Amino acid sequence: MSKSFGITINRYSYTPEAYAYKEYLARRGVDVQLDEASMLDPAHDVHIYFMGVLPIWRKRGAWKEIHEYQSLSTPRLSRLKDFVKKNISREPDSRIFLNESVKDKLRFKDAKPYIFRDMGVDDALFQKPNLNPSFDIVYCGSISGRVGLVEEIKRLADLGFSILVVGAVSIEIRNFLVRKGRKVAFTGRVERKDIPELYRECRAGLNYTPDLFPYNMQTSTKSLEYLASGLQVLSNRYQWSSWLSNEFPGCVIWLDSISEYRYLEIMPSKSEKIENYRWGNILDKSGFYDFVLQGV
The missing domain is CATH 3.40.50 (Rossmann fold)
Structure with a gap:
């Protein structure tokens, strides 16, 4: 039975x-x-x-x-x-x-x-990346409560990166980020099944986590999802992201190292370690x- x-x-x-x-x-x-x-x-x-x-x-x-x-x-x-x-x-x-x-x-x-x-990571996110995506960077997830995240998205957009924001975003934040010359697009809230295809339209995934307890010792699921989809991970430095960088050498780009627009390489030969996740x-x-x- x-x-x-x-x-x-x-x-x-x-x-x-x-x-x-x-x-x-x-x-x-x-x-x-x-x-x-x-x-x-x-x-x-x-x-x-x-x-x-x-x-x-x-x-x-x-x-x-x-x-x-x-x-x-x-x-x-x-x-x-x-x-x-x-x-x-x-x-x-x-x-x-x-x-x-x-x-x-x-x-x-x-x-x-x-x-x-x-x-x-869901099986559907283990996918072959699109070699000609529409955006440089995707951010997927909650924006509220992540002190500094909106400012970091603005900074990257002002450097010339095109950014796709996946998830619910308030009108106030949209108005703050949407300015002439910035390439920032919003999907609004989406179904989980739609996320793999959205990731395929991007070269890298943004993880921005306040370096505060308990956020800084918790797994960033979206970072693992980005890697499974063959994307680079752009991240600020904190306890868990340092572990990620050591676990997946060459897959993490530190945000404090980005001071001008650069071409972000897609990673079709992603580390086999991600299969463990x-x-x-x-x-x-x-x-x-x-x-x-x-x-x-």
Whole structure:
């Protein structure tokens, strides 16, 4: 008899892990429901919750419950947020953490089983790049909360780079970036399935992450996606991007080294290491399947 899972998603944020889990489990004959927490079927064998707060007083059923922590809380009052997240939420049966840093900072005192599971890349993004793309640079993702990002996009545009911004952007930011002589285009919010083709229209991908805790120790999924698509990565310097530069020599260009327009080379012979970051390989390495079904 096949097992069934309920995995939380919400309308406010895209959670690629949830979709990767569904595809990975479905290939193994597991039925998966992706939905808001309140809409998950209580008859499922397993529920995975991306935390958040799941209050102690909210009744749980007989399912195996797994809490996932992809990140630490963001400023301001990040330590207080993590304290509340940890102490008001009900106890799970097991946990999944992005990495050791997230686990160590949350400081759970119990002995619940856990695994580490890094971010991965969708299969569709492993593609042959277009050798004649329309844009020099793509930025994909959230702009709000990334102090300095808009100014960096403006600086690169003023140097002469053509830039494609993928994702929701406010009217105020659009008006700030769109000026005579600048080549900046906006897609607005797009479906995940459309992203590979948008990446193929660019030579390099921009990663700009404030060098602040906890942002600076968390995986930049879009940087891995850029590499999978054969793009260079343009990045500011911080803890995780330094790791990326060492892991993929020659694939990262530091933003502070760019003071004038330069031709950006596409990387059709991208490092084979990026194959390790396909979602299937990430989940295999973490032992995800045996872990989530243990005791079910």
